[in-house]
Amino acid sequence: MAYLARFWDSTIGKKIVMAVTGLIGVGFVLGHMSGNFLMFKGAEAMHEYALLLRTSMPLLYVVRAVLVLAVVLHALAAYQLTMRSRAARPEGYAKVKPQVTTFAARTIRWGGVLLLVFIVFHIAQITLGWVAVPNFVHLDPYNNLRNGLSNPLIAGFYILAMAALGLHLFHGTWAVVRTLGVARPSQHPLKRRVAVVIAVVVAVGFAVIPIAVLAGAFPEAPSPVMTEGH
Numbered sequence: 001m002a003y004l005a006r007f008w009d010s011t012i013g014k015k016i017v018m019a020v021t022g023l024i025g026v027g028f029v030l031g032h033m034s035g036n037f038l039m040f041k042g043a044e045a046m047h048e049y050a051l052l053l054r055t056s057m058p059l060l061y062v063v064r065a066v067l068v069l070a071v072v073l074h075a076l077a078a079y080q081l082t083m084r085s086r087a088a089r090p091e092g093y094a095k096v097k098p099q100v101t102t103f104a105a106r107t108i109r110w111g112g113v114l115l116l117v118f119i120v121f122h123i124a125q126i127t128l129g130w131v132a133v134p135n136f137v138h139l140d141p142y143n144n145l146r147n148g149l150s151n152p153l154i155a156g157f158y159i160l161a162m163a164a165l166g167l168h169l170f171h172g173t174w175a176v177v178r179t180l181g182v183a184r185p186s187q188h189p190l191k192r193r194v195a196v197v198i199a200v201v202v203a204v205g206f207a208v209i210p211i212a213v214l215a216g217a218f219p220e221a222p223s224p225v226m227t228e229g230h
């Protein structure tokens, strides 16, 4: 216990926690993005996918608990590291001339806050149906997404959040290489190929859904839940 407290208290300990929880997040995001592509197969496929995720409720709750814990630890460590770095240099620099930093690195904190706001809104909207989904039907994600994202303001918010997610992952994957020391990091932002690929694939892969909803690519479909007579 004392060892864990010492580990959490150290700067490198917090960075390792951020790296490991961040990797959990990347794993979740890649799985979630692939699942979303079932939208192109239609309402039935999305409904079956929603049921599949709920095959074992105890397991689903364990996965949810791990994800919530990962997000909380990631955000808390980020906040505490920010406070530490401010305390180390309270008056800031008179003149800032970035050396090898990138736009993604300079926006990572605000991007992270935007993502937190997005996740809370997204769950309230699409999983719980509390906000911004006309005619929400539990376990009918196809129609819920179709109805929820056909509002251009909401779809725009999703696309903005996915751009923030891409930037976050770009900087995050680069930071994780340095924290865990798995490869010699390059000084040149565009040479960080894995980071660029993950960022672009994830941002575009997710953004395709709100864009397709706005473009009218998902035809109206009878709700599989209603036709099953639940």
Ligand code: HEM
Binding pocket: 029, 032, 036, 049, 050, 053, 064, 119, 122, 123, 126, 127, 139, 141, 145, 158, 162, 165, 206, 207, 209, 210
């Ligand atoms: C365009 C982007 C996205 C779309 C279309 C989308 C779609 C969905 C859908 C349809 C569900 C409901 C699944 C169900 O209730 O069966 C869902 C749940 C969820 N999404 Fe997303 N999602 C997107 C982006 C994201 C991102 C970027 C994150 C996190 C970084 C995220 C995190 C979650 C979480 C945590 C849930 C709740 C899972 C649960 O019920 O435990 N989503 N999403």
